[in-house]
Amino acid sequence: MTGQAELIPVVGFSSCLLQNNDITLIREIEQGHMIPDTRISFDGGRIPLSIREMNQWSSSLSALENQSVPLVIDSMDVRPVFVVVFDGTWNDREDSNSPITVPGVLSRELEGSQAKTPGLQVKYYNGVGTRVSMLRRWWEGATGAGTRERAEQALIDLQAFTHNEGKMPHVYAIGFSRGAASARHFLNLTEPMLRTASVDSFYNRARSFALLFDTVGTGQIGSLQLSIPPSTSSAIQFVATHERRLSFPIVPLVSSTSEKIPGQRIVELQLPAAHSDLGGGYGEGLEALSLAMARELLVRQGFRLPEQSVEHQAMLNMGWHNSDWPGTAIGNALRGLGGATNRHRIEPKSTALQGPAEEPFIAQLENAMREVAASKAELERVQERYRDKPAVFDGLSMRLMAQNNELVVSTNCPNNVKYDRRSRWFLLNDQPYIRLTEQNVLDAEAGRGNIWIVPRQNPNLFILKK
Numbered sequence: 001m002t003g004q005a006e007l008i009p010v011v012g013f014s015s016c017l018l019q020n021n022d023i024t025l026i027r028e029i030e031q032g033h034m035i036p037d038t039r040i041s042f043d044g045g046r047i048p049l050s051i052r053e054m055n056q057w058s059s060s061l062s063a064l065e066n067q068s069v070p071l072v073i074d075s076m077d078v079r080p081v082f083v084v085v086f087d088g089t090w091n092d093r094e095d096s097n098s099p100i101t102v103p104g105v106l107s108r109e110l111e112g113s114q115a116k117t118p119g120l121q122v123k124y125y126n127g128v129g130t131r132v133s134m135l136r137r138w139w140e141g142a143t144g145a146g147t148r149e150r151a152e153q154a155l156i157d158l159q160a161f162t163h164n165e166g167k168m169p170h171v172y173a174i175g176f177s178r179g180a181a182s183a184r185h186f187l188n189l190t191e192p193m194l195r196t197a198s199v200d201s202f203y204n205r206a207r208s209f210a211l212l213f214d215t216v217g218t219g220q221i222g223s224l225q226l227s228i229p230p231s232t233s234s235a236i237q238f239v240a241t242h243e244r245r246l247s248f249p250i251v252p253l254v255s256s257t258s259e260k261i262p263g264q265r266i267v268e269l270q271l272p273a274a275h276s277d278l279g280g281g282y283g284e285g286l287e288a289l290s291l292a293m294a295r296e297l298l299v300r301q302g303f304r305l306p307e308q309s310v311e312h313q314a315m316l317n318m319g320w321h322n323s324d325w326p327g328t329a330i331g332n333a334l335r336g337l338g339g340a341t342n343r344h345r346i347e348p349k350s351t352a353l354q355g356p357a358e359e360p361f362i363a364q365l366e367n368a369m370r371e372v373a374a375s376k377a378e379l380e381r382v383q384e385r386y387r388d389k390p391a392v393f394d395g396l397s398m399r400l401m402a403q404n405n406e407l408v409v410s411t412n413c414p415n416n417v418k419y420d421r422r423s424r425w426f427l428l429n430d431q432p433y434i435r436l437t438e439q440n441v442l443d444a445e446a447g448r449g450n451i452w453i454v455p456r457q458n459p460n461l462f463i464l465k466k
Contacts, residue, residue, distance in 0.1 A: 006422040008407050012414035017394050018456060020429060023416045025457050026396055027428040034462040041319030046285065047242075048319040053272035057289070057316055060269045064293055067267060070209070070233050070370030071377055072172060073117060073302030077204045080119030080169040082161050083110055084154045084186060086179030087127035088213075088279050089141055095130065099283030101276075102213060102291045103176045106298070106305075113304040119169070123157050125150045127179055144219035147178045151186040151224075158190060168197035171208040176279030180215035180237070181224055181251065184348075187232055188225035195231055195358075203366055209301070210235040211294060213279035214243065215251040217346065226251050226348035227258075230358065233367050234265040236297065238290060242320050243275040243343055246331045255347035263363030274323040285318040300378055313461045395455035398426060400436070400444040407444060426452075 018026075028034040038048035049057070072081060085107040087093065093104030107124040114120050128146040129137045140146050162168050171190050175183030187208050197206040208231050215237065217224055228235045237253050253266050260266075271278060277286040292310040299305050398417055399410040409426075411417045418427040424436040440450050 016413035088177030101280035262360035
């Protein structure tokens with residue numbers, strides 16, 4: 001910054017809970033003077049995340065928070081909801097000798113919400129290679145035997161539930177690894193039931209939904225239907241971009257040649273992590289962040305789960321687990337000779353539609369209504385949370401906006417924030433913080449505005465850059 005500053009008016013709102021040292025830490029992190037303390041990453045075979053990779057996680061967290069999702073547990077919808085949770089290979093929530101996975105935790109929390117959610121039924125299926133002899137354990141682990149059978153058992157359970165309820169429920173499938181493959185096969189098995197279910201109104205048409213953690217179908221690809229069927233309104237998958245083992249090829253939600261289905265919301269989050277950093281099983285680290293993201297998503301979709309705060313930066317500082325097996329590096333090097341650089345992919349094959357085709361406009365309208373209902377429910381939860389106390393953000397919020405044809409800054413910390421119009425710098429405690437682009441300024445002048453939000457940072461998680 002050089003020359004005379006041209007400061008614009010600053011308007012305060014709410015309350016600033018940050019002290020001067022908190023403001024200084026936020027600025028020093030942005031300027032790169034303070035960096036995440038990743039020294040703990042070197043414990044337990046973990047690899048530190050780079051600043052760029054941490055930013056990828058933060059961007060994915062933000063993207064998921066801002067992602068429109070359909071409301072599943074809806075008081076305006078008379079259909080019950082049937083949830084199936086498939087654990088990963090060698091993962092069983094009842095095995096006290098191994099850390100519980102993300103689906104294992106979610107299944108217990110979802111089961112705990114059944115009593116206060118009429119019409120909700122939750123079924124958990126332990127992963128392949130569990131509750132069997134040692135010989136069978138290794139056989140199923142190597143071949144994936146049992147992946148299809150678990151999906152077929154879930155279909156039987158769904159049919160029994162449907163018979164007892166007297167109507168076809170909405171279906172929600174959650175799965176990790178080969179369990180995610182079971183979940184996807186299950187969705188395809190249920191598709192004929194969903195497409196032919198009776199409909200009282202277009203809004204309560206029977207639908208399916210999916211939350212998947214790094215789908216792997218090794219050994220069973222040929223016997224599974226892994227495409228996302230038309231009746232699935234929303235499918236979200238967490239993908240581990242740092243998984244390097246050749247026997248863990250990712251199965252994306254859609255193939256490169258698939259056509260978009262009207263009204264369907266398909267989202268894949270590319271996360272710098274190993275396979276079990278997302279689905280769990282290590283017992284610490286990034287899986288806690290993955291669980292928090294999944295839990296928040298389910299809450300936004302109407303499920304009543306316990307709220308648990310996670311210090312995101314602390315989890316990121318722990319890094320990702322090195323999941324390589326002996327020979328992984330050699331195998332990848334050989335792949336590299338052939339030009340392959342990224343994780344191996346196995347694209348799902350499209351399956352033939354069964355039942356009457358759905359009118360695209362109706363599907364789009366219904367999904368839009370479910371997303372609006374989810375946003376309304378989220379607003380009601382926030383209002384309930386702050387019913388007896390003011391909503392105060394524990395961090396820094398700044399907005400550059402047009403007011404009476406002039407630019408102003410709106411912030412919860414007006415004593416610490418300034419904006420120099422001449423240089424386009426935001427200042428914190430009179431020191432440079434971030435410099436805006438010309439487009440940022442044009443957007444603000446046009447009335448679109450820009451908002452920068454930074455939560456309070458824990459000084460114990462950062463160190464001075466040398």
